Amino acid sequence: MSSSVRPETLGTADATDAAPPGGWGLSLFWSELRVLFGRRRTWALLLALAAIPVLIAVAVRLSSAVPAGRGPAFLDRISQNGLFVAFTAMLVSVPLFLPLTVGVVAGDTIAGEANLGTLRYLLVAPTGRVRLLLVKYAGALAFCLAAPLTVGLAGAAIGAALFPVGPVTLLSGDVIEPPQAALRILLIAAYLAVSLAGLSAVGLFLSTLTVVPVGAMAATVVVSVVSQVLDQLPQLEWLHPWLFSHYWLGFGDLLRQPLLWDSFASNALLQAGYVAVFGALAYGRFVTKDILS
Amino acid sequence: MGSSDGVDGTMNRIMNGRQRQHAPEVRGADRARNRAWLRWVPAATVPAVIAAGVLAGTIPARAGDPLPTKTPAEVMALAAGHRTHTFSGTIEQSSELGLPELPATGPTAGPASADGIASAMEFLTGEHTARVFMDGKTNARIQVVDRLAERDVIRSGDEVWFYSSRDNSTAHLTLPGDASDLPLAHPGTPAAPHTPQELADKFLAAADSSTAVSVGPDVQAAGRAAYNLLLEPRTNGTLVGKVAIAVDAATGMPLSVQVTARGASRPAFSAGFTSLSLDQPDVALFNFVPPPGSMVEELQPRHHERQSLNPGIPDSHPTREDLAAALEQKAGEYTTGSGWETVVEVPAEAGAASRLDALLAGNPLLAQAAVAVPGGRVLSTALFNVLLTDDGRVYAGMVPVERLQAASAAP
Known part of the structure; x- marks a missing residue:
């Protein structure tokens, strides 16, 4: 993997030393995005995500009709309408694949730089640790948006290629036209991006604890799995509304007519709480930490 | 490094x-x-x-201005006189009756045309959310919001549609001309939760001299100031301790119903609006066309006269009151006791006992919940009991088990 030292960042830092902090943060953010999405690993993650709808679509295409009510929701609708590949793929990727990829990116934020020995360079430039933390988190959020978007768009594309595309039946039994269905796919991608914001904050915090990125990545993924397991235990019902994975599958509310925004709002509030708590923890840890690498 | x-x-x-x-x-x-x-x-x-x-x-939000004081009779009159039939809102229902919880994703959420004990059981356990849209007395839509699924009941004039997203199935019913305006629920139709109004109407109808009616401190329901009408049975012969009905101060519409068992501190059953708008809902919501690829089953309206019993317990009724009402419809008026102590009897029919056995065999959770007692088996909950006798009779009531046994032993 190529080193993530960014000459342009350092150059920019020198050139705009006296520039207002806002502009500096933005250029650091763009550079962070360039590094993140310039990495082969990021592309591998996105390609793996795009493979999910492709696998589903090909499997349905090659097999006989799926009996209604079997398998994940929407699976039985695919053969009639290709756009359901996107819904099915997003549903299937929620429990494991999305948290896995987000865990890799979020766990790598600080620990990855520390591991490569580039963290100190970033901080020698008058970046400020807070700003670096914010930029790193913003980069992870950008991936949180890119990941479900990749699944949804790849699903819609492969679905349109292999199956007929027509009006989409919503959960309420009402039918909407394909352009509106595309809008709903984007809405669900946004919902999932918000859903993953809390996990990213957890990953960011874990990433400040260690200089071994793999450790932070694995810990983030484990946290997401543990949260989902706890969400399944009826004995812990009081805890469920507090788990960051609690509303992950609530995006079905975006497939009702009229749109039901309740779970979107609850989810956003919950994720904001996680971002605040783990953001504050990451701040406390990162600004008091001795950067040795 | x-x-x-x-x-x-x-x-x-x-x-x-x-x-x-x-x-x-x-x-x-x-x-x-x-x-x-x-x-x-x-x-x-x-x-x-x-x-x-x-x-x-x-901390419960306090209403800005206290509502003008009203006597219980005035609040009851307010509730009885409400004329609100155009609104949209979200209802949340929660039951902690002590029945085994059936997962909403389980076999209970079957085809739209499914009726019977399983869906009735489902609405008696756990928490359910439904969106309700009403436009006058003959246009209504209820959406039962499940995780990644939905069950809809749409009524437009005489046409009633049932839709279940889980298997994309549709059922259709044409109401007979003499059908009542409301409610939606019709004997033999799939399950749907009941609105707070329907529940409140039933409890208010039951409030007679055996009930102490009072008005508690004002409450907020669905963001609206409401009178808190409290019904307390005067008798010890019932399991019900208290029924609290929130009556909207502005319209008289019942906003929530909470039923607390005798001696309990928290409601065992509650259903109420969490949001409510009195605006007219979008008319397009009531125009339902079966979606492409959906299997449409035509249902025959059943009539209220006596008919063969299937399978001894009514289909879609979340409260004991409904249970009693449906049992009365189906079995004729075999009741003993009165008011809160009413016991409803469904007489045995040929083959009823074996059908009950088959029913219990088909519902392991139900079989587990039904405890063997002398003379039969009892399905016991916080608010009502059902006694299934060995010879196929069914006794139900909001009364202790002993009373059901006494009723079954009586000639």
Whole structure:
């Protein structure tokens, strides 16, 4: 993997030393995005995500009709309408694949730089640790948006290629036209991006604890799995509304007519709480930490 | 760590850099330690703020102005006289009756045309959310919101549609001309939860001289100021301790119903609006066309006269009141006792006992919940009991088991 030292960042830092902090943060953010999405690993993650709808679509295409009510929701609708590949793929990727990829990116934020020995360079430039933390988190959020978007768009594309595309039946039994269905796919991608914001904050915090990125990545993924397991235990019902994975599958509310925004709002509030708590923890840890690498 | 050259030199530079950067602020190790401590303040503050916010949210909101005082009779008249048939809102229903919980994703959420004990059981356990849209007396839509699924009941004039997204199935029913305006539920149709109005109407109808009616402190329901009408049975012969009905001060519409078992502190059953709008819902909501690929089953309207019993217990009724009402419809009026102590009897029919056995065999959870007692089996909940006798009779009531047994033993 190529080193993530960014000459342009350092150059920019020198050139705009006296520039207002806002502009500096933005250029650091763009550079962070360039590094993140310039990495082969990021592309591998996105390609793996795009493979999910492709696998589903090909499997349905090659097999006989799926009996209604079997398998994940929407699976039985695919053969009639290709756009359901996107819904099915997003549903299937929620429990494991999305948290896995987000865990890799979020766990790598600080620990990855520390591991490569580039963290100190970033901080020698008058970046400020807070700003670096914010930029790193913003980069992870950008991936949180890119990941479900990749699944949804790849699903819609492969679905349109292999199956007929027509009006989409919503959960309420009402039918909407394909352009509106595309809008709903984007809405669900946004919902999932918000859903993953809390996990990213957890990953960011874990990433400040260690200089071994793999450790932070694995810990983030484990946290997401543990949260989902706890969400399944009826004995812990009081805890469920507090788990960051609690509303992950609530995006079905975006497939009702009229749109039901309740779970979107609850989810956003919950994720904001996680971002605040783990953001504050990451701040406390990162600004008091001795950067040795 | 990762860098290969000049580690020591770089380290020194970085350490120097750090110190130079911090130099104006840091005066000695103590200050540095203090500052390090300060950096953790947000991490401690944020959870505290969140906890405070959550606690503040649990304190019930006080209505700005106290409602004008009304006597219980006036509140009952207000509730009885409400004419609100155009609204949309969200209803949440929660039951802690002590029945085994059936997962909403399980076999209970079957085809749209499914009726029977399973769906009735489902609406008697756990929590359910439904959206209700009403436009006058003949246009209505109820959406039972399940996780990644939905069950809809749409009524437009005489046409009633049932849709279940889980298997994309549709059922259709044409109401007979003499059908009542409301409610939606019709004997033999799939399950749907009941609105607070329907429940409140049933309880208010039952409130007679055996009931102490009072008005509690004002409450807020669905963001609206409401009178809190309290019905308390005067008898010890029932399991029900208290029924609280929130009656909207402006319209008289019942906004929520909470039923508390005798001796319990928390409601065993509650259903109420969490949001309510009195605007007219979009008319397009009531125009339902079966979606492409959906199997449409035509249902025959059943009539209220006596008919063969299937399978002894009514289909879609979340409260004991409904249970009684449906049992009365189906079995004729075989009741003993009155008011809250009413026991409904469904007489045995040929083959009824074996059908009950088959029913229990088909519902392991139900079989588990039905406890064997002398003379039969009892399905016991916090608010009502059902006695299934060995010879196929069914007794149900909001009364203790002993009373059901006594009723079954009586000639």
